[in-house]
Amino acid sequence: MRLHRFLSLSLLVVFFLLLSAQQVPPLLTAPPSIQAELWSAFNEQLQNDISNRPLTFALFTPELDTAFITADGKIAILWLALRDDYGQRVATEPASLLARRTGTGWQILKPDDPEWDRVLASLPRQALPLEIQSQPPDLKLEATDLQAALTGYYLPYAANTARRLEGSISHFQSIPELGYPSCSIEYCRYAYDFTDRQPFPLLASKKGTVIGSRDTCPNGSPTCTNYIVLRNSADGAYQIYLHLAHGSIPNKLTPGTIVQRGQYIGDSDDTGYSTSQHVHFMVTRSIWMGSNGYYWGRSVDFRFADVPINNGIPRTCYEVTRFPIYDGASECLGNKLDPRNPANDWYVSGNAGAAPPTGNILAPAADETILKGINPVLQLSATATDDVRVVAVRLLVKLDEEWVEAGPFVRQPFQGDTYLWDVDLCSLAPLNGQVEIALRVWDYEGNIGSPFGARTVQVDHACPPATSQLHAAQTFDSTAVLLSWEAVDNGAGIGGFELQWRKEPGAWEESNMVTIPAQRRSVWFVGEAGGAYAFRLRALDRNGQREAWPAEDAPETVSVLPESCQSDPFEPDDTPDQARLLRVTETATGNLCGAGNPDWYRIEVNQAGKYLLGALSQSGGAAVRLRLFAEDGVTELSAAEASAVGEHTFLRFQSTAAGLYSLKVEPLVPELMGSQANYRLFLWQVQETYLPLILR
Template sequence: MTKSIKFGIIVLILLSATLIAITLINPPPTQGSNDFSEGTESPTDPSDPVSTNPDLISAVESALKDASGHWKIFNYQIEHTQIQDDGQMAIVWLSAEDPETGELMAREPELTLAIADEHGSWDVLLEDNPKFIEAFSKFQYAEKSVQGDLLHISEAKAQSNKVFGGYYLPWAEGLEKRLTWSVGHSSCTPVYYCTHAFDFADGTMFPIMAAKGGTVFRWRDSCPNNTPSCTNSITLQDKSTTPWTYQIYLHIANNSIPNHLKQVGTPVTQGQFIANVDNTGYSTGHHVHFMVVTEDTRYFSQGMQSVWGVAEDITFRDVSINWDEATQGGRPRLAYEAATYGGVGKTYYVSGNKPAKAPTGGLTAPSAETYVTNRNLSVSGWGQQNVGVVKLEILANYNGAWVQIGSEQTQNPFTTTVDLCKTSIPNGHFQVALRVWDNKGNPSGILTPRTLIKNIECSTTDTNPSVSLVKTDGLLFLPENGHVVANVAKGSMGRAIASVEFWFHGRDWENGTWVYLGKDISETGGWTIPINTTGMADGDDYAILALVTDAGGKTGVDVVFDAIVDGTSPWISINHLQSPFTKNSATITWTGGDQLSGLKHYSLSVRVNGGAEQVLVSNLPPTTTSYTYDKLAPKQLLLFSLTAVDRAGNSTVERTALYTPGYEFEYGYHLPLFFMSE
């Protein structure tokens, strides 16, 4: 995946410390008191300039381009950089872009360290590089930026290797939030400290409910909202476990902890409101970072305000995937994390955390995978809440944010029509969902999001260009390593075609997302884009979408929902002839087929007495089941090769042999039957 790096200038930098610190609190800094992790503070000082070193930026771009593993999953933007006084080392903060929306992921930045050589060139170490920690320990401000674990890595503690259960997702029952990080967490140092931490977001400052009962152990909500230099948090102590555990909730909003909970030892029941989400501290957007640590690894961050430690393996009773029988709970994972660490991946999660009573509901129309060509979209849905539903909103997501489309609905259930030409939804794929509001002013989360494809002509005088995906025999085959091709036609104004973009969607429409394959801006060689389906299961339910844009910004769409991935070769069964064969002609008969894309043709060749291969026929129809060879003569050994080719380009070769009277085998062997290999 190509890395798209964008340098963002941030003017919050510390005179006496460094931008790399990631602390959770903001009292006056002291030597060696910060920890380089999500539990640390970001040093700030407006007088300290942010680096604009173009060579450094270029080096980071190059390192990301050549990186492997999780670095290939996302595009990154550079949040800010800090170079030490002698110019020999620098730290860079990276923010990942959401592959679905292109927006910055609501979670924590990732880090990279750059070291200048004698020629002033930068050697970049990503934070999963084994040399990262050792190199960073030599950074000028390291001892002011970390606590213990980085400078004394040999003393870093391990998790207990236990699984703790009984938790619920930390928001109200029935609401849906997005997982932005779990086992792939790489924003902590050491990285494994956050292996079992979870980041959840929905773009809002949603209420946090206690995932499990406990007592208030530490809290802070005095940091201003959105500040990167100070992190609000609340920690609950749970003495029902052995060893004792601590639930840590990070990045919460200013003054959002209820006053009656601002007392150490105050009991908190599971499902009780404890704070609101924000993005205070080391964060790229509103989200809650939730993790559980034990008494054995717990320690205090700077100023004794925040708690940190090694995240323990926990399960949620309202998560059905990656199930643990002993605790009767599951573990949230993203799809790319599951692919790396095992298990099952999923993006959105609905909480079962009671006693909060959030409204619920959903769309009953349109269905997912709907190809919308009529400007008037019929939408129906329902809402439910025991205190009463006051209104329902139809939402659309086409640029990374959910916005209302159509009018608010007060009937429940409802059916209405949305004029898509009166919305800002562009042609292409987008999502629709529902939000329900109750009589107490509580909104639901994003309910029943589903993917649609829009291809609507809203003008009668300036019509859109059109695009059509090129098929073979009426079918679109996705090669293991090849190209998808499209034809285009200009709109009524005859403007030049600017580009054709392509997207791919897998078979899982509930959890999967559109994958951007790329953009072709030149008609040279046709409008085309590379695709690779290596490792994908055979099937005829993949989707390809093409979007054409002309020089005036007008667009057109084509989509195929039944594109075929076929990596399986066809089958052939030849009826072998008995030798020695005494007739003047031989009829080779066979059966064959292909279970997915279907046969395209057969070809047949022969080798006589070990000579060169002779093509007898190269394009036999797939319904053909026999071929007569009438050039038999005495003293011949013939090897026939039958090739079957399916419409996806896969092929299979089967062979049969015979010999005629008088043929003498080498070394005097005479065999009446043959093995079917050369």
């Protein structure tokens, strides 16, 4: 009984301002100073009553939506909203608390307080919300529990768009986790709240006739509810849409007007008894107009043809995991283990627009030859129209028998219904010859119309691949040569390069080719001592189109590698016994002379700690592999190598005490050698520094 009392009585105050235009509002919006006093009193009572605090406020954060006060300033009503642990305000109807001014300040009253009934009775009857007002005495409601569910309804927004279901059975739950009911089970068992990050266009869920509407209430007004009601021609039921945006209902939707399923009827918003923008949608067998200026009725069972679960009944993951199961609807769209996750409960509509947008391409004409030479830009003109308004147009191009969107979304017409824009076709594919194009149009409601004005045009070699130019090889007294190049993007972007080489005399072979990332403009090549090598390069665009090789298989550059090298002055150092000494903070230099010829070092550390060995590439593409051994030169402890020819090498190790180690330095690839293939070796002790953790 206590929960039922909370359900019934907490609703008795929420529409106190929704009066007819001829009456003086019984309550006034509390000024900011009074609202601050009320909010402070609420929080103080909440802190003093922790043991009896509703579970709502342990799972959600309450916040004051608005507050109202009587003309004499003695009684106030607070509307509370909830914000979940993801920071989102729950888009539903508010909870209501009473407050009474005493000699010491405001006293907050909950429905179970002894004074609740008396204080509530002192408020004008017009303060009662429609959700719990008794229906007119001459209105007889049909029994709904034995009637079959109504069918043929669709989600009230455009096909292929998704909106979030904020609540259904949560309207009437008195289980504390949602905090408060906003409507009784008798009237809201089959009511649905849909929301999104912004107000959104609404489409008729089913064909019907306009019974009444209002869109004169300012957006965000808590005292006035915009609405539209349709009567179905097929089953005689009524569709009720609440909380609509100011001025959004089309002027042509006057009483008696027939509305097709999928026809635009207005926008969602936050007018009336609401904590955040959403549409409250339900179907009833009968309706009545309350003193609050909008229609109400008792919801009946109906099913959405485009909801893929629960036989057409949408539910939130919070509802199916926290509340009793009604009508067998136990599934949701999302993660039941994280029921309030913002990614849950998005329902994609199948409500095809009754008046989708139309359009046509004006230019180019069918069979016209376009993009002659190397110009990749197609100049387009088109028309697009809609019964509400067009929000974007875009070009379609058929690739592999599928229409693909190309170029920018064009959102502003050039003049009237005419749109002018350019599209770089080379950014889409290496098009040539016959190409099919068409137009796609988006309208305000979210409907997509396409393809319009489909036609075949002729493309005349307008999409050449990227081009490249390989420079003369940069040579050293080394078997490594540095190859560099320039590249030009011809419209489709640069996707990479292919470098090919051959040993002279010889032939080009596929096995002697590497692919190089698009951002690179140089690379090292290592060949055999005394060899002569020819090179050529070609670019690839992002569509995979390749530049042609130079004519007649000609190379772009040729390099002859040295046959021998001059050793550094520290040879012989090819064994552990011949190793040079390297201490902490010291450096040593050497070259890679002799194919596969190693250099050995004796590493001395004077204390336990962490150390860094580095081998820097100085010239000639030097790149090495470092292998650290125990003092015996046999037991390998660690190793590291350069990522590529011409790159540095770093090796970290930890010593548990002062002592000696052996280090072997060898070429990254066996063929890498030369008098100028120089590296510089260093040894540092590493002092690790930890930044303080700063909590904000």
